[in-house]
Amino acid sequence: MKILVTVKQVAVVDDEFEIDGLGIDDRYITHDLNEWDEYAVEEAVQLQEAADEDVEVVTVTIGPEDTEETIRQALAKGADRAVRVWDDTLAEAGLLDPTTKARVVEAVASEEDPDLVLTGVQSADDGFGATGVTLAERLGFEWAAVVNDLELDREAGVASVHRELEGSIEELTDVQLPAVLTIQTGINEPRYASLRGIRQAQTKELDVRSLEDVGLSPADIESPLEQTSLYEPTSESDATVFEGSAEEAAAELAEVLRDAGVAN
Amino acid sequence: MTILSVAEHRRGELRPVSLELLSVGHLVADETDSEHHTVVVGGDVEAFGEKLDREGVDAVHTVDYGEEFNHDVYVQAVSQLADAVDPSLLLMPNTVNGLDYAPAVAGRLDRPLVTDVVDIDYEEGLTVTRELYGSKAETTIDVNAEAAALTVRPGEWPAAEGVNGASVEPFAVDIDESAVRSTVTGFEEVGSGDVDIGDADVLVSVGRGIGEEENLDLAFELADALDATVSASRPLIDNGWLEKDRQVGQSGKVVTPDVYIAIGISGAVQHVAGMKGADTIVAINTDPNAPIFDIADYGIVDDLFDVVPALIEEFGS
Numbered sequence: 001m002k003i004l005v006t007v008k009q010v011a012v013v014d015d016e017f018e019i020d021g022l023g024i025d026d027r028y029i030t031h032d033l034n035e036w037d038e039y040a041v042e043e044a045v046q047l048q049e050a051a052d053e054d055v056e057v058v059t060v061t062i063g064p065e066d067t068e069e070t071i072r073q074a075l076a077k078g079a080d081r082a083v084r085v086w087d088d089t090l091a092e093a094g095l096l097d098p099t100t101k102a103r104v105v106e107a108v109a110s111e112e113d114p115d116l117v118l119t120g121v122q123s124a125d126d127g128f129g130a131t132g133v134t135l136a137e138r139l140g141f142e143w144a145a146v147v148n149d150l151e152l153d154r155e156a157g158v159a160s161v162h163r164e165l166e167g168s169i170e171e172l173t174d175v176q177l178p179a180v181l182t183i184q185t186g187i188n189e190p191r192y193a194s195l196r197g198i199r200q201a202q203t204k205e206l207d208v209r210s211l212e213d214v215g216l217s218p219a220d221i222e223s224p225l226e227q228t229s230l231y232e233p234t235s236e237s238d239a240t241v242f243e244g245s246a247e248e249a250a251a252e253l254a255e256v257l258r259d260a261g262v263a264n
Numbered sequence: 265m266t267i268l269s270v271a272e273h274r275r276g277e278l279r280p281v282s283l284e285l286l287s288v289g290h291l292v293a294d295e296t297d298s299e300h301h302t303v304v305v306g307g308d309v310e311a312f313g314e315k316l317d318r319e320g321v322d323a324v325h326t327v328d329y330g331e332e333f334n335h336d337v338y339v340q341a342v343s344q345l346a347d348a349v350d351p352s353l354l355l356m357p358n359t360v361n362g363l364d365y366a367p368a369v370a371g372r373l374d375r376p377l378v379t380d381v382v383d384i385d386y387e388e389g390l391t392v393t394r395e396l397y398g399s400k401a402e403t404t405i406d407v408n409a410e411a412a413a414l415t416v417r418p419g420e421w422p423a424a425e426g427v428n429g430a431s432v433e434p435f436a437v438d439i440d441e442s443a444v445r446s447t448v449t450g451f452e453e454v455g456s457g458d459v460d461i462g463d464a465d466v467l468v469s470v471g472r473g474i475g476e477e478e479n480l481d482l483a484f485e486l487a488d489a490l491d492a493t494v495s496a497s498r499p500l501i502d503n504g505w506l507e508k509d510r511q512v513g514q515s516g517k518v519v520t521p522d523v524y525i526a527i528g529i530s531g532a533v534q535h536v537a538g539m540k541g542a543d544t545i546v547a548i549n550t551d552p553n554a555p556i557f558d559i560a561d562y563g564i565v566d567d568l569f570d571v572v573p574a575l576i577e578e579f580g581s
Contacts (some may be wrong), residue, residue: 250574
């Protein structure tokens with residue numbers, strides 16, 4: 001069995017930051033493995049460890065060279081090898097919306113021919129939450145979005161999942177394989193990479209491909225969506241903020257709480 | 265031009281976002297001099313259809329197929345209706361189920377999709393507003409296409425009101441059962457049921473800022489002093505530090521206490537959806553720009569490890 005996992009490096013923005021054009025100035029950004037993808041990688045590795053057949057876990061990333069550190073994190077946690085797609089056309093493309101991303105991942109998935117694709121529910125920076133299902137539709141795979149529990153029955157060709165709905169309710173669904181599942185945080189406990197894992201990750205295959213390598217042309221990633229501005233939202237806050245030392249502020253808050261009938 | 269919005273229901277109830285979508289549809293239809301249609305798929309479609317006949321709706325389509333949400337059915341039904349109505353704008357809810365079919369519908373209809381839209385402008389073509397980086401920034405996106413699909417964030421528009429008198433017509437769909445490759449087998453409530461945070465008058469709610477599991481003692485100590493109940497935001501539940509029935513938010517519980525004290529909670533939209541109905545909201549956070557302060561009534565911008573012990577002291581515990 002082969003499991004393809006999408007891995008994205010996301011931008012984490014400082015509390016205080018400045019906007020530079022349509023992006024955030026680099027000085028205020030650190031990069032990390034997308035939290036939801038971390039759970040997707042863990043789920044794939046756990047399936048591999050529990051399976052009574054050979055399971056290969058392959059990650060796919062759209063991103064420049066500096067995303068390799070993040071990809072190695074996924075390899076250190078147990079993924080077998082990685083594919084990274086990037087070239088000048090992608091670098092110069094504007095908004096990488098879910099359709100654009102799904103087209104690129106679809107091209108890789110068509111070559112890899114996985115039985116299962118796991119993606120994070122969403123990415124922490126752009127939060128589209130749509131790449132996984134878009135990909136499933138393009139591949140002709142079945143899918144389930146926002147999965148927080150997964151049991152795989154390979155013989156029956158069925159994934160039994162829980163989908164986390166709003167309001168503390170889970171939907172129980174059986175999905176035919178092959179499928180794309182978008183993985184919700186909390187489905188497992190992502191492991192820390194061991195030192196051995198980190199060392200091994202350095203030697204694992206990380207295949208870099210261009211759009212042309214995966215059979216796409218620049219026209220394939222043209223998007224009708226165009227980002228036109230980026231700005232800090234205006235605060236609508238009319239909160240009374242208590243100043244002073246922690247003790248002083250706590251004393252003022254305590255007075256308000258007592259007035260509101262707390263602990264009376 | 266036509267606008268088409270897709271309603272959402274679960275376990276016999278129309279979900280509030282359905283009526284919010286009608287408001288969005290109404291506004292855009294007014295702005296663009298368009299017809300505004302809505303559709304409900306599955307369940308008690310007659311009853312739902314009546315409820316969807318609100319001000320600004322020109323037609324309600326009902327698809328009497330199935331009881332509960334099934335994305336394979338929704339994709340086929342919504343795509344077929346879109347083929348018939350040819351909407352220039354297709355509006356779907358940015359909910360867990362919305363995100364389970366909207367991308368596939370958009371893909372099938374070959375329309376661009378923008379998700380989690382918080383504002384729409386139609387003055388010069390379609391421009392939508394979204395949030396990035398966990399609500400720290402907002403962006404506008406021009407949609408350069410004749411027809412588009414959007415998922416709309418719940419809670420951003422008011423529910424459509426009034427009773428209308430539009431036509432409520434069944435729409436016959438031709439569902440290919442062989443393409444229905446998923447089966448919903450049931451529902452499950454989560455949590456052990458030991459604590460009912462929905463019932464508490466005062467909630468001491470903790471988030472990622474608490475840092476370590478041991479530090480939760482501080483929250484329980486404050487809750488003791490205030491005769492309050494401890495609740496939490498999602499990351500703490502994901503870490504397994506607290507039971508799932510203490511989770512406040514979109515995927516947890518919606519709470520409406522008299523006082524909600526948010527400690528080390530940044531106020532992500534999913535969390536806010538669960539607690540914005542509290543009478544008095546207090547936020548304690550080191551980041552003055554945390555979105556929680558936008559909805560707080562009272563705030564302290566300081567280290568919770570200094571403020572919370574001082575508060576416990578104040579209440580003499």
